[in-house]
Amino acid sequence: MGFPSSAGTSIDPSRTVYLGRTLGMGGAHTALSDDGEGLFTNPAGLGETKYLQMSGVSRRLFLDETAYFILGFSMPTEYGHIGLGYASAYTTGSYATTRDNDNRIIINPSLEVMAYDSNVILLSYAKNFPQQENEFLKKLSLGCNLKFFNQSITGGNSGAKGTGINLDIGVMYNPVNWLKSGLNLQNMLGGSINWNNSSDKIGGYYKLGFAANVLGASTEALYKHEQKLIAAFDYDLPHDSLDSAALMHVGLEWLPIKNIALRCGLNQESQSLGLTLGLGLIQGNFRFDYAYAARPGISGDNPHYFSISYIGSDNVKIEKSLKKKESAIKVIEPADRYITSMEIVKIITEPKFAVISEEKKIWESTGTSEAAEIKEFYDLTNVYVDGKKIEQTGTVEVNSQPMKYGRNVIYVTGVITPDSIAITTEVKVLRFDPFKDTEMTYWAITPIALNSEIGLIKGYPDNTFRPEKGITRAELLSLLIRTLNVSPEALDEASIYEKFTDVPKDNWALPYIKIGSDMGLVEGYPDGTFKPNRVLARAEGIAIIARYANLPTKEGIAFSDLKEDFWANKYILPAKESGWLNYLKEHYEKDIFSPEEDFSRAEASYVLYKTAPVQKMVDDFWMQGATEERGKVPEWMLPKNEITTIEAVPQINATTEVKAEKKDSD
Amino acid sequence: MIKKIFFIFTIIILLGFNKAFADTIPPAASFIPFNLNMTTDNTPTLTGIATDEESIITSIECRIDGGAFTPATVGILDSSTEAFSFKSPIALVRGIILHTAEVKCTDSANNVDSTNFASYSFYVVGDRPEIVITSGGEKIISGDPVDLSPSFEVKVISNKGLTVYPLRAFIDNIFQENLTKVVDADNLGIITALYNPTLLDGTHSLKVDMTDNLGNITTREVIGLVVQSGQEISLQGDPLSFPNPYNGVGNVNLSYVLSKDSNVALTIYDLMGNQLSKQNYSNGQNGGKAGYNEVTWDGKTTGGADLGNGIYIYLIVADGKVAGKGKLTIVR
Numbered sequence: 001m002g003f004p005s006s007a008g009t010s011i012d013p014s015r016t017v018y019l020g021r022t023l024g025m026g027g028a029h030t031a032l033s034d035d036g037e038g039l040f041t042n043p044a045g046l047g048e049t050k051y052l053q054m055s056g057v058s059r060r061l062f063l064d065e066t067a068y069f070i071l072g073f074s075m076p077t078e079y080g081h082i083g084l085g086y087a088s089a090y091t092t093g094s095y096a097t098t099r100d101n102d103n104r105i106i107i108n109p110s111l112e113v114m115a116y117d118s119n120v121i122l123l124s125y126a127k128n129f130p131q132q133e134n135e136f137l138k139k140l141s142l143g144c145n146l147k148f149f150n151q152s153i154t155g156g157n158s159g160a161k162g163t164g165i166n167l168d169i170g171v172m173y174n175p176v177n178w179l180k181s182g183l184n185l186q187n188m189l190g191g192s193i194n195w196n197n198s199s200d201k202i203g204g205y206y207k208l209g210f211a212a213n214v215l216g217a218s219t220e221a222l223y224k225h226e227q228k229l230i231a232a233f234d235y236d237l238p239h240d241s242l243d244s245a246a247l248m249h250v251g252l253e254w255l256p257i258k259n260i261a262l263r264c265g266l267n268q269e270s271q272s273l274g275l276t277l278g279l280g281l282i283q284g285n286f287r288f289d290y291a292y293a294a295r296p297g298i299s300g301d302n303p304h305y306f307s308i309s310y311i312g313s314d315n316v317k318i319e320k321s322l323k324k325k326e327s328a329i330k331v332i333e334p335a336d337r338y339i340t341s342m343e344i345v346k347i348i349t350e351p352k353f354a355v356i357s358e359e360k361k362i363w364e365s366t367g368t369s370e371a372a373e374i375k376e377f378y379d380l381t382n383v384y385v386d387g388k389k390i391e392q393t394g395t396v397e398v399n400s401q402p403m404k405y406g407r408n409v410i411y412v413t414g415v416i417t418p419d420s421i422a423i424t425t426e427v428k429v430l431r432f433d434p435f436k437d438t439e440m441t442y443w444a445i446t447p448i449a450l451n452s453e454i455g456l457i458k459g460y461p462d463n464t465f466r467p468e469k470g471i472t473r474a475e476l477l478s479l480l481i482r483t484l485n486v487s488p489e490a491l492d493e494a495s496i497y498e499k500f501t502d503v504p505k506d507n508w509a510l511p512y513i514k515i516g517s518d519m520g521l522v523e524g525y526p527d528g529t530f531k532p533n534r535v536l537a538r539a540e541g542i543a544i545i546a547r548y549a550n551l552p553t554k555e556g557i558a559f560s561d562l563k564e565d566f567w568a569n570k571y572i573l574p575a576k577e578s579g580w581l582n583y584l585k586e587h588y589e590k591d592i593f594s595p596e597e598d599f600s601r602a603e604a605s606y607v608l609y610k611t612a613p614v615q616k617m618v619d620d621f622w623m624q625g626a627t628e629e630r631g632k633v634p635e636w637m638l639p640k641n642e643i644t645t646i647e648a649v650p651q652i653n654a655t656t657e658v659k660a661e662k663k664d665s666d
Numbered sequence: 667m668i669k670k671i672f673f674i675f676t677i678i679i680l681l682g683f684n685k686a687f688a689d690t691i692p693p694a695a696s697f698i699p700f701n702l703n704m705t706t707d708n709t710p711t712l713t714g715i716a717t718d719e720e721s722i723i724t725s726i727e728c729r730i731d732g733g734a735f736t737p738a739t740v741g742i743l744d745s746s747t748e749a750f751s752f753k754s755p756i757a758l759v760r761g762i763i764l765h766t767a768e769v770k771c772t773d774s775a776n777n778v779d780s781t782n783f784a785s786y787s788f789y790v791v792g793d794r795p796e797i798v799i800t801s802g803g804e805k806i807i808s809g810d811p812v813d814l815s816p817s818f819e820v821k822v823i824s825n826k827g828l829t830v831y832p833l834r835a836f837i838d839n840i841f842q843e844n845l846t847k848v849v850d851a852d853n854l855g856i857i858t859a860l861y862n863p864t865l866l867d868g869t870h871s872l873k874v875d876m877t878d879n880l881g882n883i884t885t886r887e888v889i890g891l892v893v894q895s896g897q898e899i900s901l902q903g904d905p906l907s908f909p910n911p912y913n914g915v916g917n918v919n920l921s922y923v924l925s926k927d928s929n930v931a932l933t934i935y936d937l938m939g940n941q942l943s944k945q946n947y948s949n950g951q952n953g954g955k956a957g958y959n960e961v962t963w964d965g966k967t968t969g970g971a972d973l974g975n976g977i978y979i980y981l982i983v984a985d986g987k988v989a990g991k992g993k994l995t996i997v998r
Contacts, residue, residue, distance in 0.1 A: 007972065007974075008914065008971075008972040008973045008974035008975065008996070008998065009971055009972065009973065009974050010974035010975070010976065011936045011937060011938060011940075011974070011976065013937075013938065015938075016938050016940070061937070061938065061939055062935065062937070062938070062939035062979065063979075063981075063988070063991060065937075065979050065991065065993075066937045066938065066939075066979075068938075089937045089938060091937055091977050091979070091993070092977075093993050094910060094911075094977045094993035094994060094995045095904075095906065095910065095993075096910055096911070097906050097907065097908045097909070097910045098908070099908065101759075102805050102807055103805075104807075104921065104958060104960075105906045105907070105908040105919065105921040105960065106906070107906065114910075114911065114977065114995045115977075116937070116976050116977035116995065118937065118976065151975070151976065153911075153975060153976070153977070153995060153997055156910075156911050156995060156997070157911070158997075160975060160997050162975060193974065193975075195975055195997075195998070197998060198975065198998035200974030200975055201974070241971075242936065242940065242942055242967050242969075242971050242973065243940060243969075244967070244968075244969035244971070269939075269940065269941070270940055270941050271941040271944070272941075295939065297933075297941075297983075298939070298981070298988065299986075299987055299988055300988050301939070
């Protein structure tokens with residue numbers, strides 16, 4: 001088949017889409033394409049649809065001269081999304097002519113009137129990759145349309161037929177969750193419509209688009225809002241086209257409620273720029289779209305466009321089942337295990353409970369489903385904070401009841417409705433009577449207070465603690481032995497044996513020194529003395545406590561001022577690694593150890609507090625109170641309701657009652 | 667011997683001169699005109715003479731009205747001056763239509779003028795005067811719309827000779843005196859009259875009659891001339907194009923009949939309503955004048971692209987309103 005050297009450029013009836021949603025948004029649809037119209041605007045967009053889509057319209061275009069029909073259909077499958085589209089444009093009324101005797105052009109009545117039919121069938125495929133680990137691929141969709149063109153001219157002095165094939169390639173990428181970008185390269189193969197005696201190019205546009213979910217209910221919107229607002233922009237660059245100008249399209253779609261969409265846009269065509277308006281009504285599985293798109297310069301053209309789409313979005317069944325209800329009471333102040341010297345503390349709390357449900361969406365059209373756990377918070381009723389009934393909801397701020405010295409427990413209770421289940425949260429507060437020389441802001445107040453509460457350390461008779469005073473060998477040993485809960489009989493037995501020459505029977509520390517030296521915590525001097533009143537150096541103190549706590553030794557240099565052969569290195573390094581020596585940096589702000597400095601009473605309290613045995617004692621204290629306080633909770637502190645606890649209930653639907661077991665309060 | 671040598675030498679010189687001054691000029695030709703450049707024979711025989719300054723005429727061909735060149739009737743072609751005759755192979759239309767005969771000659775040096783042919787224009791007339799009425803260069807026919815103040819031009823030809831006095835014009839059967847009558851300076855058989863009446867809205871008739879020098883009378887009348895000065899612009903009939911279908915080569919002519927003078931934009935679109943080309947015509951000029959308008963289009967978009975096969979729609983927008991639309995088919 002031979003073709004002449006010059007070829008024209010043909011029209012593609014699928015290139016410009018006269019469907020209601022696209023037109024109403026000024027023609028900006030490349031980065032949306034999430035419905036049946038997407039088949040024509042960007043096939044990659046179909047990859048993000050979850051269910052069957054269809055859109056179509058039949059109307060007359062351009063002063064009623066062209067019969068236009070367009071229909072697109074797509075559906076998801078396990079291999080990707082497939083689609084089928086058809087677009088056609090038809091006109092008649094072109095008369096063959098001749099000249100009369102006056103040389104004027106007249107209709108030639110011997111020849112038939114000519115008609116022209118141009119149609120294209122599209123086979124579409126799209127795929128996205130949500131399961132990919134690669135972050136880029138997760139956000140990518142690809143698509144293509146294989147297009148089969150068929151054109152014919154009938155009438156006149158002879159007919160003509162032309163056919164051709166071409167390909168659209170589409171890409172969608174979501175760089176962030178609220179922004180989409182799309183690229184549609186139309187008619188990329190450079191194919192032609194091949195006629196009997198000629199060949200016409202099939203041109204198109206390179207379409208680049210962006211769409212932003214400005215408002216929306218899901219995390220895929222820039223701002224979370226009940227209403228939905230989408231802004232879109234398209235830029236079209238012609239190639240092999242009869243149009244030579246680049247075109248721009250801008251559009252907005254606003255859903256004030258989920259069934260109504262209001263749209264507007266600016267639609268640039270080759271020689272005009274027009275305002276478009278649109279309305280979409282969503283009912284069930286269908287969407288009815290209207291667009292007003294007048295063409296400036298063509299007065300009398302019908303600017304009203306209607307189309308209908310099957311969107312399937314409402315055909316979703318949602319199943320919600322209750323998993324459990326649990327306490328979500330948050331006590332903001334005071335923190336649990338708070339230490340204060342004040343009689344009354346401010347309590348800030350949010351008495352709420354959480355309802356944990358599983359929500360399952362099932363799309364009936366495809367049978368696919370997705371489940372998500374939902375946690376919703378509700379206010380408790382019948383709330384008591386530290387024994388006071390609270391009427392307000394939301395965040396509650398009250399003063400506590402007067403607290404005694406020692407461990408106090410503040411309870412926040414409330415009732416879950418309508419189940420009538422009471423739940424409780426408690427915070428523990430230690431009211432501590434500080435020593436005269438130890439402020440509550442002292443750096444070691446926490447270990448001092450707690451060691452004091454559990455009976456490990458005592459102050460002097462004048463109610464001082466003398467925290468900076470160096471601790472003696474006898475004092476430290478007695479402190480350590482006391483933690484071991486040695487029985488009074490064992491102490492008595494140790495009191496009758498004078499092991500060291502300078503620790504006589506009447507020395508208060510004799511039993512502790514005897515037991516401690518027998519345990520190997522500390523040795524006497526070669527001359528038989530113990531020197532009980534000698535103040536320990538820091539290195540000695542750390543070594544004794546490390547031995548007491550059975551801290552595994554470890555060779556190495558922990559600080560720059562320690563020599564490699566220093567005898568206590570094996571105790572100091574593990575002590576540092578266990579966090580016992582953090583106070584050196586935090587309080588004394590030094591990076592050296594200073595092994596010969598006096599080991600103060602405050603330091604001894606701190607390091608002892610850090611050891612595992614003492615930590616257990618402290619934990620027992622918080623959980624159960626001081627040994628002498630356990631079980632003694634003042635009556636006024638008890639909540640007015642009986643306390644019950646909630647157990648996890650098996651998965652049930654929302655109409656099933658939640659069962660709970662009542663438990664007596666302590 | 668010396669004479670022989672001299673003779674040979676002269677021949678050589680002459681041959682050399684011949685070569686240096688070879689004939690490069692094609693032959694010239696001219697037609698013998700008809701009386702008043704008119705003939706009553708619609709298959710006239712044209713005669714003429716072809717001459718060449720240096721060479722022998724070897725062929726003479728003629729054509730009429732742009733047809734194909736065909737050999738003229740000649741004697742033995744053995745000289746640089748030859749007479750020829752040529753009978754029109756087709757019957758020519760009578761009336762005030764200028765026909766053109768052209769001649770192409772070749773000499774023995776193969777010189778032939780390929781573009782600038784000698785030509786002769788003439789009319790084919792009947793026994794009576796021929797009258798044509800035009801406005802704005804276009805012939806007026808019955809039913810045409812005309813402007814409020816149309817410029818009528820009446821042309822009369824006769825091979826019997828004419829004088830201006832017998833030429834009379836009537837508007838609505840009322841004799842008009844204000845005609846400007848002019849005899850063609852080169853041809854006593856042609857008279858042109860110009861007339862600019864002012865008409866009222868409505869339908870009018872224009873009648874012209876003329877008597878030639880031998881007393882033969884011809885009357886030409888056009889009726890139903892519509893004046894619509896106060897009404898909206900409209901088209902009479904449908905716009906048409908020629909040739910239709912159009913093969914995309916050369917120009918295509920687009921025609922439409924306007925009800926009155928107006929500024930016209932002629933815009934061409936594809937089926938989807940995408941604008942491809944636009945041309946503007948001024949009020950009163952061809953394309954924007956009341957009556958029959960015929961304009962040309964090169965078949966390309968504004969950007970110079972060729973259109974593919976199919977049907978395209980063109981709109982006639984007059985004074986901002988779509989007055990009419992037509993369709994043309996391209997089949998390459």
